Structure formats: structure tokens, C-alpha cells
Amino acid sequence: MRSYGQYCAIAKSLDLVGDRWTLLIVRELLLSGPRRYTDLRNALPGVATNLLAARLRELEDAGILRSESAPPPVATTLYALTERGAALEPVLRELGRWGVPMMAAGPAADDHFRSHWLSFPVSEFLSDRDPDSPPLAIELRAGEDPVTVEVRDGAVHLEPGPAADPGLVLEASPHVILGLFAGALDLAGARARGLRTRGDAALLGRVRPEAV
Amino acid sequence: MRSYGQYCAIAKSLDLVGDRWTLLIVRELLLSGPRRYTDLRNALPGVATNLLAARLRELEDAGILRSESAPPPVATTLYALTERGAALEPVLRELGRWGVPMMAAGPAADDHFRSHWLSFPVSEFLSDRDPDSPPLAIELRAGEDPVTVEVRDGAVHLEPGPAADPGLVLEASPHVILGLFAGALDLAGARARGLRTRGDAALLGRVRPEAV
DNA sequence: CCGCATCCGGGGCGATACTG
DNA sequence: CAGTATCGCCCCGGATGCGG
Numbered sequence: 252m253r254s255y256g257q258y259c260a261i262a263k264s265l266d267l268v269g270d271r272w273t274l275l276i277v278r279e280l281l282l283s284g285p286r287r288y289t290d291l292r293n294a295l296p297g298v299a300t301n302l303l304a305a306r307l308r309e310l311e312d313a314g315i316l317r318s319e320s321a322p323p324p325v326a327t328t329l330y331a332l333t334e335r336g337a338a339l340e341p342v343l344r345e346l347g348r349w350g351v352p353m354m355a356a357g358p359a360a361d362d363h364f365r366s367h368w369l370s371f372p373v374s375e376f377l378s379d380r381d382p383d384s385p386p387l388a389i390e391l392r393a394g395e396d397p398v399t400v401e402v403r404d405g406a407v408h409l410e411p412g413p414a415a416d417p418g419l420v421l422e423a424s425p426h427v428i429l430g431l432f433a434g435a436l437d438l439a440g441a442r443a444r445g446l447r448t449r450g451d452a453a454l455l456g457r458v459r460p461e462a463v
Numbered sequence: 464m465r466s467y468g469q470y471c472a473i474a475k476s477l478d479l480v481g482d483r484w485t486l487l488i489v490r491e492l493l494l495s496g497p498r499r500y501t502d503l504r505n506a507l508p509g510v511a512t513n514l515l516a517a518r519l520r521e522l523e524d525a526g527i528l529r530s531e532s533a534p535p536p537v538a539t540t541l542y543a544l545t546e547r548g549a550a551l552e553p554v555l556r557e558l559g560r561w562g563v564p565m566m567a568a569g570p571a572a573d574d575h576f577r578s579h580w581l582s583f584p585v586s587e588f589l590s591d592r593d594p595d596s597p598p599l600a601i602e603l604r605a606g607e608d609p610v611t612v613e614v615r616d617g618a619v620h621l622e623p624g625p626a627a628d629p630g631l632v633l634e635a636s637p638h639v640i641l642g643l644f645a646g647a648l649d650l651a652g653a654r655a656r657g658l659r660t661r662g663d664a665a666l667l668g669r670v671r672p673e674a675v
Numbered sequence: 676c677c678g679c680a681t682c683c684g685g686g687g688c689g690a691t692a693c694t695g
Numbered sequence: 696c697a698g699t700a701t702c703g704c705c706c707c708g709g710a711t712g713c714g715g
Contacts, residue, residue: 252706253689256509258570258637259580260562261490261555267565269483271707278473288678297468299708304679327677342561343473345553350476358470368471425470464687465708483688500697511689516698539696 267313268339272298272306274346277332277339280316282367283411285331287321296363310336347371355435357426364425366394370409373400376432377407377458387454388414392422402458419450431455437462479525480551484510484518486558489544489551492528494579495623497543499533508575522548559583567647569638576637578606582621585612588644589619589670599666600626604634614670631662643667649674 252270255262268274272295279294280286286294292303307330310316315336321329351372358364369391382405389400390413399414400407414420421428423446430436436444438452441462456463464482467474480486484507491506492498498506504515519542522528527548533541563584570576581603594617601612602625611626612619626632633640635658642648648656650664653674668675 254571255487256571256574257487257580258566258574258576259490260559260566260583261580262487262562263565264558264562265486269481269486271481274477274481275467275469275474278471289676292678297708299710300678301680301682301709302707338561341557342554345557346476347472349550349554350472350474353475353479354470354472359466359468362468362470364470368469368473371472504697509689511691512698513690513700514688 264342267315268342270306270309272302273310274339274343276303276306276310277315277336278343280330280332281337281340281343282370285319285321285329287327287329291330294365315339344371344374348375351375351433354426354429355433364394366391366396366398366425367409367411369393369398369425369428372429372432373409374407376434377402379403379405379407379458380460381457384457387419387457388417389454389458390414390417390420391428392420393425393428400458407458417450419448419452419454421455422447422449431462432459434461476554479527480554482518482521484514485522486551486555488515488518488522489527489548490555492542492544493549493552493555494582497531497533497541499539499541503542506577527551556583556586560587563587563645566638566641567645576606578603578608578610578637579621579623581605581610581637581640584641584644585621586619588646589614591615591617591619591670592672593669596669599631599669600629601666601670602626602629602632603640604632605637605640612670619670629662631664631666632660633667634659634661643674644671646673 252266254266268277275295276291279291283294292298292300295303311318314333316330316332318328318330321327354372377400379402386401386403389402391398391400396411397413399410399412401410423441427436427441427444427446431441431446438455453463464478466478480489487507488503491503495506504510504512507515523530526545528542528544530540530542533539566584589612591614598613598615601614603610603612608623609625611622611624613622635653639648639653639656639658643653650667665675
């Protein structure tokens with residue numbers, strides 16, 4: 252990207268990560284860990300393949316990520332954030348926080364969705380209100396792949412993939428899941444809009460008492 | 464800007480503020496308050512005038528700023544952030560924090576500089592270590608226009624313009640001022656690199672004890 | 676199939692000129 | 696002062712090709 256030519260911390264940051272797609276690539280690596288080229292391409296619907304390759308090279312040159320050759324049986328190159336790249340997490344967190352209100356209207360007609368994109372809203376809205384209880388796993392099915400909300404020791408963390416032993420499974424559209432987390436819907440309202448649960452729905456109260 | 468088409472809080476944010484120059488316009492309005500078109504143009508060296516006009520229109524449509532007709536004697540339109548626009552401050556703060564290390568190398572040959580761009584590094588590095596002392600004003604002369612660091616009641620705030628009654632005046636290149644604040648230089652080292660002071664230099668210890 | 680490189684059309688961007 | 700108009704270029708999006 253062309254430099255702004257300003258001796259300003261914000262402008263210097265944008266010189267590196269202000270390009271189109273750049274911060275979304277960092278988002279993927281932050282949420283999902285080291286990924287292959289094809290995984291990134293699949294997680295970023297709409298990105299041109301040449302552009303993705305160019306961005307990865309620029310980000311590597313900038314020290315934000317590094318490409319490492321994975322050990323067998325993967326035997327391919329993985330792209331992983333460096334410490335410097337992982338330091339962008341607060342930037343993405345604040346961008347996510349600012350963007351949450353724009354999710355309330357629901358997805359646009361041709362919006363894509365990946366389950367792990369819920370991670371930022373989840374950490375924004377959920378918290379472990381009962382840190383002394385045993386660990387709890389809540390599985391979310393809002394897109395193609397399930398994600399698991401792990402609740403333990405006072406912390407809430409989202410992990411891609413299904414839960415091994417979920418105390419609760421929530422299945423609904425992303426919009427309804429978000430409404431439930433953000434407070435726009437309670438359990439009854441969410442059920443009326445298509446939410447299906449399995450397990451003890453009252454367990455939701457541990458992370459979102461207002462919803463139960 | 465073309466939408467990313469992703470039902471994700473970060474992507475939705477970038478749909479609105481991911482365009483080139485957009486966040487720098489918000490930066491100016493955050494740091495300097497409502498500004499006229501020409502002021503913005505001057506504070507954003509390198510921006511094309513048509514592009515600035517287009518961005519202002521887009522930002523107004525997005526509810527991030529509004530144009531208000533100023534009362535006499537100004538008699539012109541002022542651009543001011545809305546509450547929604549001001550809510551971008553944490554995003555810029557984190558971008559600034561992440562960008563500070565890139566300032567250590569000093570400005571590039573053709574970098575522009577405006578004094579109030581120091582605001583984010585200032586709030587990052589300085590703090591009022593002696594809240595019970597009377598208010599203190601430190602005037603910085605690092606660019607064309609002076610800026611004032613106001614220290615009172617435990618808070619540090621930067622305001623454009625000279626100080627009415629500065630307890631201390633620091634005059635140096637932006638690079639040296641930053642080095643002094645960030646800890647790369649102490650007072651002696653900064654003086655060796657061109658720092659000139661007026662007033663009681665020991666007053667700097669109130670906000671940066673390590674430097675004295 | 677994976678990981679790109681190449682090519683091409685269109686639009687965003689940069690620089691300057693011009694106008695009310 | 697506050698923009699609009701114009702033009703050239705480069706970035707971006709989409710498709711295809713190609714070696715490993």
C-alpha cells in the first residue's frame with residue numbers, strides 16, 4: 252500500500268494493515284490459529300487468490316506473520332501470526348465491539364457466515380458468573396461448522412469445532428444466537444424465532460443470566 | 464467501499480471505515496474537534512480534494528459525522544463527529560498503541576508531521592503521578608504549531624495550541640520528544656539531541672519520572 | 676488438490692485544474 | 696473557502712493456467 256507519509260502512530264499502522272483484506276486475514280489467524288493457504292481462502296469468501304498471496308507476502312515482510320513448513324503428515328506450509336501480529340488483537344477487538352450494533356439488523360441477503368466469527372461478540376457479551384462451578388461446554392450450531400463456548404474458572408472462550416461433552420447445544424441462525432447473547436431476545440423469544448436446544452437450557456444462565 | 468459481504472462485526476466495521484483516509488479523517492475530528500473542510504485538508508497532507516469530499520459524504524451517510532453550519536462570525540460548515548463516530552476512539556487508540564514502535568526509527572525523509580498527532584503516544588506514555596499537586600501545563604513545540612499537555616487531578620490530556628501559563632516548555636524534533644516520553648531518552652540524552660527547555664525541567668518528573 | 680502466477684477489465688485513488 | 700471536474704494510473708476482483 253502506498254504510505255500516508257505521516258509521522259503518526261495511527262498512520263504508520265494503517266500503512267501496514269490498512270489495505271483491503273489485511274485485517275481480515277489477521278482475524279482468521281487470530282481466531283483459528285495457523286492455517287493453510289486454502290483454509291484462508293475458504294475462510295475469506297470473495298478474496299481473489301492472487302490478492303491473498305500478495306497480502307500474505309506483504310504481511311510476512313512486515314513481520315506480522317510467518318510461513319512455516321508443517322511437519323508430516325500435513326506436509327504443507329502454514330501461515331501463523333508472529334507475536335507482533337498477535338498484538339493486533341486489541342485493534343480487532345475494538346473494531347468488533349464497534350461493529351456489533353450493525354449485526355442487530357441481521358445478515359444481508361448475500362452475506363457469508365462462518366461460525367467462529369461469533370468469537371468477538373461472544374467475548375463481548377458472555378462472562379462466567381459462577382467461576383467455582385465445574386467447566387461447562389456450550390455447543391453452538393449457527394453455520395456450517397459448530398463452535399464450542401468453553402466456560403471455566405471465570406473465563407469464557409470460544410473454540411472452533413464441536414464440544415466433546417456439551418452441557419447445552421444451541422442451534423439457530425446466527426442472528427438469533429446473537430440476539431440471545433446481546434440481550435435483544437430471551438430464551439422464549441429465541442425459541443419463537445427458531446432456536447432449538449438440547450441439554451439443560453438453564454445452563455445458559457451461567458454466562459447470560461438475563462436470557463433465562 | 465465495496466462490502467466484504469460477511470456477517471461479522473469486524474467486516475461490518477471495515478465496510479464503513481476500512482476505506483483509505485477514512486480513519487484518518489476520524490482521527491482529526493477526534494483530536495481537534497469540529498473542523499472546516501480546509502482545516503481537514505490541511506491536516507491530512509496528501510489527500511485528494513475530491514476524495515476528501517467523497518469521504519465526508521460517505522461518513523455523514525453512515526452517521527459517523529454530521530456537517531453543521533457554524534454560527535457567525537465563522538459562517539461556514541463544520542464537520543463534527545456524532546456520538547457513533549466518537550465511539551471509534553478505542554479503535555484509533557489501539558491502532559495508535561500498536562503503531563508506536565514504528566515511530567522509534569524516526570520520521571521517513573518525506574514524512575509530514577502535525578503536533579497534535581502526538582496525542583495518542585502522550586496518553587500512552589504519560590500519567591499524572593502526583594494528582595494532588597496543582598494543575599500543570601507543559602507546552603510542546605515539535606512542529607509548526609505548539610500543543611499543550613495539561614496535567615491535573617490525576618489525568619493527562621493534550622490540547623492543540625500554546626499554553627497560557629506553561630510550567631515547562633519543551634522544544635525538540637518530534638522524534639526526540641517521543642524518545643523522551645517513551646523512555647528511549649532521558650533529559651540529558653534528549654538535550655544532546657537538540658532538546659531545548661524553558662522553565663523547571665524537573666516538572667517533567669510529574670508525568671515521566673524515569674526521564675528526569 | 677494445493678499453492679500460487681498470470682492476465683485482463685473496472686473502479687478506486689492521486690494529482691491538478693477549475694468554478695461558485 | 697469549499698468544493699466539482701477531469702484524467703491517468705494502480706489496486707482490486709474474477710477467471711484461468713500450471714507446476715508440485
